[in-house]
Amino acid sequence: MSHLSTIKTKLCKRDFLVQALDNLEYSPIERVPLTQGIVNQPESVVLDTAQLPCGDIEFRWNVEDSVYELVTDLDKWQLPFPVERFIAQLTQRYALCNIFASSMTEGFQVKEQIQTKQGSIELLLTKWEA
Structure with missing residues (x-):
């Protein structure tokens, strides 16, 4: 039987999340979220399942905590590394996107x-x- 797990992150900016996923060669797509029946989540980002053998991965916006x-x-996770490693890689790329954007704003x-x-x-x- 399928059971969805929710894992908290500290990712809060949609653009950086999408860029980080792209940098890791996962193509996020927009479609009806897995959690549609729970709460309408217009801010959700869903990964294309054709690229992932583990099935759907969704980043759902948590309104209370203002994070994804x-x-x-x-139970269907079949990537060659654990979900914790996936989150660590994603967080690193997310931080990199944030640094690039912030540094460019400051003229670096x-x-x-x-x-x-x-x-x-x-x-x-x-x-x-100058």
Whole structure:
């Protein structure tokens, strides 16, 4: 029997979430959420199931906490890594999108981006003062 699990995240900006999913080569699509019967969630982001062997993954907007929650059936999770690793990778890419947007707003440019063997990302930003 299928049972949907909800996992809290700290992701709160839809644009950065969509960009992060794209960066990880998951194509988010908009369609009727899995949780439609619970609450009308116009802010939900759903991943295309054709790309994921684990079935549907949805990021549902939590109005009370102002964050997205991951909703999926953990019994069908078949990615080669646990859901916690998926969330960690997504959070890293989300943070990167946020840093890029914030730094560009402040006039910085990315001079160098390096992904280390441990999986961390190092950035070198520059800003020219006039």
